[in-house]
Amino acid sequence: MPENRSYDRRRFLRDAAVGTAAVSAVGLGAGALAGPAQAAPATAAPLTTTGARRSRPVSFRWWGTSGWRIDIGDRTVLVDPYLSRFDTGLFTGKFDQDTPLEVNTEIIDSLVDRAENIFVTHTHWDHFNDVPHIAGRTGARVFGTLTAYHLGLAYGLPSGKLAPVKGGEVLDFGDYTVEVISSLHSRNASWSMAFPGVRLTPPPKPQTIADLPEGDTLAYQIRIADGPAVFFMGASDLNERNLAGLAPDVAMVASAATTSTADYVPRLMAALDYPKVVVPVHWDNFETRLTNPPTVAESDRKRLDDLIAAVRKVSPRSRVVLPEYHTAYHF
Structure with a gap:
């Protein structure tokens, strides 16, 4: 049975990778900015990727697992928003695939005041469960696989607000x-x-978590006008041939669930051309409340340590940022 506890942030500061890129963090609490011996200051200057002045403020907030809220001025984009975080027994050794789906509208509505687009990496419950409610409430358009499209219809979302994608599309939203x-x-x-x-x-x-299959998996790269290119993934595997040429400034990297995928971190870092900033995601216990500091199971703590060590080894110039919930990060 995995033991749940808060992650030892002092240990992270000792183990995380060092880099030259700077990141600023403001909000409920600044995430750890890692160096070889001490953290970079939380008030460090933002990372800039172009010489142009950014016309709109941009912030990235982590919502646990691989979920993100991105605010670009007065426009809001979501990636894999999962806020209900109900108990399936996954972290206590009592996993029940017949666990009923729950949508905690009180928590969701308190955090999601608006959204224009939602990008879904895959349709497991910890990525898709809250999407239909958010889309229905905000009018957001949902992008995902054909499975996400058909599940959206099953939840009563209008087809005009569901956009099936396969990979290879480059979608222009202006900013x-x-x-x-x-x-x-x-x-x-x-x-x-x-x-x-x-x-x-x-x-x-869908009625139970088993009714939400994987449904194929996508990743996304969001490029902000006059700002950074940020890569988002929701699961710890890759086809490096599909990542060629992306070269993001920031990569939100899923912590590996097992060692079944060979050379995961070396292949990923090389395929992404060694990003300036690496942000580990999907390492928290997503069946606990969304409060800081994030809770991590003992087995996932080891995997997170391994991820950080692997990034440090193969991409020593990358800066690793261990995120906290709700905190606004500016890259």
């Missing part, structure tokens, strides 16, 4: 563009995954 990348889901210790499968037609409205 930002989004490139869609065909990707892979992480493998468990049996070299498989939970709830594989796709939905080729609208199913009955």
Whole structure:
């Protein structure tokens, strides 16, 4: 049974990678900015990627797992927003695939006041569960696989607000563009995954977590006008051929669930051309409240340590930022 506890941030400061890029963090609490012996100051100057002055303020807030809120001026984009965080027994050794789906509208509505686009990496419950409610409440358009499209229809979302994508699309929204990348889901210790499968037609409205299959996996790169290019992934596997040429400034990197994927971090860092900033995600216990400091299971603590050490080894010039919930990061 995994032991849940808050992550030892002092240990992170000792172990994390050093880099030359600077990041500023403001909000409920600044995330750790790692160096070889001490953290960079939380008030460090923002990383800049072009000589032009950014016309709109941009912030990135982590919502646990691989979930993000990105505010670009008065425009809001979400990636894999999962805020309900209900108990399935996954972190206590009592995992129940028949766990009923729950949507905590009180928490969601307190954090999501607006959204114009939602980008879904895959349709497991810890990525998709809250998306239909958020889209219905805000009018946001949902981008995802064909499975996400059909699940959206099953929840009653209008087809005009559902945008199926496959990978290769480059979508222009004026202040930002989004490139869609065909990707892979992480493998468990049996070299498989939970709830594989796709939905080729609208199913009955999902009732349990098993009703939300993986549904194929995507990654996204959001490029802010006069700002950084930021890579988002929701699972710890990759097809490096699909990442060629992306070269993001910042990479939100999923912590590996197992060691079943060979050379995960070296391949990922090389394929992304060694990003200036690496932000580990999907390492927290997502069945606990979204309060700082994030809670991490003991087994996931080891995987997070391994991820940080691997980044430090293969990409020593990358800066690692361990995020905290709700904190506004400016890259």
